[in-house]
Amino acid sequence: MFHFSLVVATIASIMKFEVSKKSLDLISTDIIVFFLFQQKGKKSSFVPTKLFDLLDKKVKGQLSLACQADKFTGKVGEKVSFFTSSMIPATKILVIGLGEKEKWNYSVIRKALGSFASSHKNVINSAVLTLPEIFDEKSFDSLVIAMTESMLLGSYQFVKYKEKKKEERVFELTIFASDIDEKKVKKAIEKGELYAKATTIARDLINEQASVATPTYLADLANDIAKSSSAISCRIIEKKEAEKLGFDAFLGIARASDTPPKFIVLEYKPKKSPSKKKLALIGKGITFDSGGINVKPGDHMQDMKMDMSGAALVLGVFSVLAQIEPSFEVMGVIAATPNLISGKGVVPGDVVRAYNGKTIEILNTDAEGRVTMADSLSYAVKQGATEIMDFATLTGACLVALGEDIAAIFANEATFGEKVKEAAKKKGEKVWELPLDEDYKSMNKSEVADIANIPNSRYGGTITAALFLQEFVNKVPWIHFDIAGPAFASRPSSLGPKGGTGFGVRTVLQYIEEESKK
Ligand code: BES
Ligand code: MG
Ligand code: ZN
Numbered sequence: 001m002f003h004f005s006l007v008v009a010t011i012a013s014i015m016k017f018e019v020s021k022k023s024l025d026l027i028s029t030d031i032i033v034f035f036l037f038q039q040k041g042k043k044s045s046f047v048p049t050k051l052f053d054l055l056d057k058k059v060k061g062q063l064s065l066a067c068q069a070d071k072f073t074g075k076v077g078e079k080v081s082f083f084t085s086s087m088i089p090a091t092k093i094l095v096i097g098l099g100e101k102e103k104w105n106y107s108v109i110r111k112a113l114g115s116f117a118s119s120h121k122n123v124i125n126s127a128v129l130t131l132p133e134i135f136d137e138k139s140f141d142s143l144v145i146a147m148t149e150s151m152l153l154g155s156y157q158f159v160k161y162k163e164k165k166k167e168e169r170v171f172e173l174t175i176f177a178s179d180i181d182e183k184k185v186k187k188a189i190e191k192g193e194l195y196a197k198a199t200t201i202a203r204d205l206i207n208e209q210a211s212v213a214t215p216t217y218l219a220d221l222a223n224d225i226a227k228s229s230s231a232i233s234c235r236i237i238e239k240k241e242a243e244k245l246g247f248d249a250f251l252g253i254a255r256a257s258d259t260p261p262k263f264i265v266l267e268y269k270p271k272k273s274p275s276k277k278k279l280a281l282i283g284k285g286i287t288f289d290s291g292g293i294n295v296k297p298g299d300h301m302q303d304m305k306m307d308m309s310g311a312a313l314v315l316g317v318f319s320v321l322a323q324i325e326p327s328f329e330v331m332g333v334i335a336a337t338p339n340l341i342s343g344k345g346v347v348p349g350d351v352v353r354a355y356n357g358k359t360i361e362i363l364n365t366d367a368e369g370r371v372t373m374a375d376s377l378s379y380a381v382k383q384g385a386t387e388i389m390d391f392a393t394l395t396g397a398c399l400v401a402l403g404e405d406i407a408a409i410f411a412n413e414a415t416f417g418e419k420v421k422e423a424a425k426k427k428g429e430k431v432w433e434l435p436l437d438e439d440y441k442s443m444n445k446s447e448v449a450d451i452a453n454i455p456n457s458r459y460g461g462t463i464t465a466a467l468f469l470q471e472f473v474n475k476v477p478w479i480h481f482d483i484a485g486p487a488f489a490s491r492p493s494s495l496g497p498k499g500g501t502g503f504g505v506r507t508v509l510q511y512i513e514e515e516s517k518k
Pocket of ligand 2: 225226227228229230231232233
């Protein structure tokens with residue numbers, strides 16, 4: 001794999017994937033993992049597989065006895081483990097229920113393997129994963145990708161600031177695939193590793209403290225990424241140049257801080273005949289959101305280091321883009337600055353002019369994300385983007401509406417929206433579309449400028465924020481993701497610990513791959 005000097009290795013265990021066709025009763029490993037379905041209709045029993053029966057014979061029927069004793073039915077999440085007492089070289093066998101085959105989807109296996117990885121990452125050194133008995137050659141690819149991703153994401157931890165780090169260890173993971181071409185399995189594993197790596201880079205950036213993950217830090221990483229591939233270039237627009245270009249909205253928010261703001265532009269160009277398509281990925285890059293003079297309340301303010309999760313997503317995606325090889329141009333744009341408090345900052349009532357000429361009345365300095373993004377979005381339009389996706393931890397209202405796991409999405413063009421929803425579904429990232437309702441636009445009216453940065457109503461805050469952004473994308477097909485909920489986890493899940501999740505990285509990569517096939 002590859003390595004960027006700035007990104008700390010936070011996975012304490014290094015996972016090494018292998019493929020094996022050796023008979024299961026001959027493989028020496030800490031644990032063999034089996035997946036079994038539940039009988040359709042007959043909920044009281046599981047469906048044994050050939051492989052299961054074979055292994056059961058080798059351990060003198062003890063495996064099926066263990067399943068009986070623990071009343072294993074194959075229900076989703078049910079588990080039975082069994083020590084082989086040296087009857088075979090593997091130490092332990094773990095059986096995991098997948099529910100009824102007819103109701104099965106990838107998130108079942110993602111959850112199962114994610115929690116397996118998270119609970120075993122510091123306990124065992126090796127595991128053999130068998131494949132659930134399903135489908136055709138085609139879905140097999142997605143299955144191995146999902147399994148690889150879940151193992152890597154489930155075992156993720158951010159340990160940089162722990163005095164006592166667990167020692168780095170190698171976790172050997174073998175995927176047992178007896179009747180599938182080994183090269184195919186290896187390719188799928190590599191793809192899964194790539195997706196997980198991109199997600200992990202985003203997680204690291206989000207989890208990093210704001211005093212380290214500054215705009216300069218993000219800009220340095222962007223430069224590093226560009227250096228790693230001839231297909232990617234990077235341009236950092238410094239404050240002076242930004243002033244000349246007219247990024248007044250972004251600079252207005254940046255004014256309160258001493259740390260230099262960075263307007264980061266990444267560009268990927270395909271080596272082969274370029275298509276007309278140019279996808280722009282815009283990430284909100286507020287490296288810390290104090291609220292500004294409309295200061296946030298003190299509880300949980302520490303979480304506001306995550307207000308650059310959109311930027312982290314863009315950098316995560318770009319870190320693997322050269323390997324994904326999109327068939328069209330991809331641009332990344334991040335207006336990076338913290339939103340701090342000082343005598344130099346904007347105050348309510350101030351008016352700033354965005355890059356596209358529209359004026360914005362700042363009525364609340366805590367609605368800073370949309371102000372900075374007014375410039376990054378209009379820059380992407382001016383640069384000829386034919387499609388725009390933006391990612392922003394934009395509104396607390398989004399958490400009220402959809403909770404912590406689901407992102408709100410908005411689309412000004414239905415087919416684009418459908419394609420992105422499809423990609424999100426495939427990767428198990430939850431999104432829900434909200435309307436860009438014309439009638440709500442009037443809530444963003446300003447008495448003195450073209451638009452106000454907060455609405456004159458307490459309600460529908462996620463929608464009015466999206467309508468604000470829409471003013472800066474013209475008619476370019478555009479999707480806005482409000483990731484205020486899923487970007488940062490307040491509790492651990494099967495796919496990762498508390499903190500940055502890297503939400504959206506895999507959906508974007510999936511979308512780019514699908515589009516590149518055309
Ligand atoms: N970064 C916040 C939104 C946010 C809140 C993200 C909680 C994640 C968790 C954003 O800059 C903000 O403060 N928005 C304000 C807008 C309001 C002043 C119109 C909000 O949502 O309260
Ligand atoms: Mg380059
Ligand atoms: Zn804010």
